[in-house]
Amino acid sequence: MPPSCFPTTASDVFEIGKYKAELRRVEASATSPAATASCATADRPPKPLLIAFPADAPGEFPVLVFLHGYLLYNSFYSQLIRHVSSHGFVVVAPQLYTVAGPDTTDEINSAAATTNWLPRGLAGLLPPQVRPNLAKLAVAGHSRGGKAAFALALGKSATPLALPFSALLGIDPVDGMDKGKQTPPPVLTYAPRSFDLGMPVVVVGSGLGEVRKNPLFPACAPRGVNHADFFAECRPPACYFVAEKYGHLDMLDDETEGLRGKATYCLCKNGRAREPMRRFVGGVVVAFLRAYLEGDDAALMGLRDGHEVAPVELQKVEFLP
Template sequence: MYILPPKGIREVESAAQVANWLQLGLQSVLPENIEPNLKTVVLSGHSRGGKTAFALALGYGDPIQKFSALIGIDPVAGNNFGTTTPHILTYEPNLSTSHFRLPSSKYNHEEFFNESKPPRAHFTAKNYGHMDMLNDDLSGVIGKLADSMCVNGKGPRDPLRRCIGGIVIAFLNYYFQDNEVDFNTIVNEPDVAPVVLDQVQFDAS
């Protein structure tokens, strides 16, 4: 157990341990009549967790578990002082599947998207910021840090949460269930989203 969240490669290694546990440990905590399908495991993360998800997909931390898709919600790989470890951005395309969103430079969601190979998608919510997917009223130290260190929108956060959830589910249905209707609708008619999407890009191949 960590008192404070681990940083750098330790954070990635911890995530890899959790992913590797799935093959041996997940079945033991499920009902007897339920079998997990580990052929379609999806990685997802927000902010630094988004970078960790990308790092796992690239093999950092030595994950045994294979991953079928990757969803990054405003992933970040650095700040004003430079990139954070491990240094996973190469400024060349190298990831095969991905899906991103939200505005926050060369360490943010745009570069993660640029380094991903099709099929890939990118959505940006115009009037929202990095922490606006969280609860409406964050209290304590976390709330103060979120308000002071990150650019946030001024409107209600619930529409953004619904938008993110809707895009994620539509993407998963598109990729795994051969149900392309909702995802294609969002891509081709972004006005259906509960927030303004000012960047929408989907490269199927």
């Protein structure tokens, strides 16, 4: 890991950063003429986007591609991605689909297409003073989006990536219903340290993700296909955090609208509130990106050595140097 070179602490990553983060929604290439005219100077993306960016200061900022979970909307992560962006990152969250079956192939390919679009289209969607640094590019995903992020990093998309990722973040990733019941294409191989990623990885897990909310529904992050299995296949450098008393969807916004939004409170076992887990996930993302994209490992090492600063109780902390 690069040496620490900036005066940071472990706890500051859990608070809103020094930048004012704004959100911008962008429609996909197949859209109405009126919507296209509102952003005529930019090459339209292949999927609708929610972009968070530092809006109140000029600069060049690393970029994070964030993939949503199964049947969720990218807007459900607005508070999380604004938290990350407030620390000096541009976050690009595509809406990969509205309805999907068990096969993840299309969303993996859509994530690849969105990534390949970034060099020609992202800068035109940001204020002139905000410059995306695509030489510092990371990919993250939550739940089935976590599986898609790993698949993308492992080269499972039909179209090769035009840009290399420098870091991978799995937020409570899930690869199906159970071991032997993985959704296609399977990512987990159940061979220890088998992922040949060539980049640092962080896996964040939820302690309640493998607990059923009620007998009628399966656990949202079942044993055999969840965060523990993903981390078991990661090679160094990799780190792993499990929040003990929080659930699979506790990093979403406090208010998630519509039927799907209401369902996020009904289908998975939840902690007492979302805010602590969301701040924790946001802080881990910031600390990890600072370490591996910006050469500042103070916050990440602080989490490793003194994780009592975290806003949640941690069940597990493990680093593979």
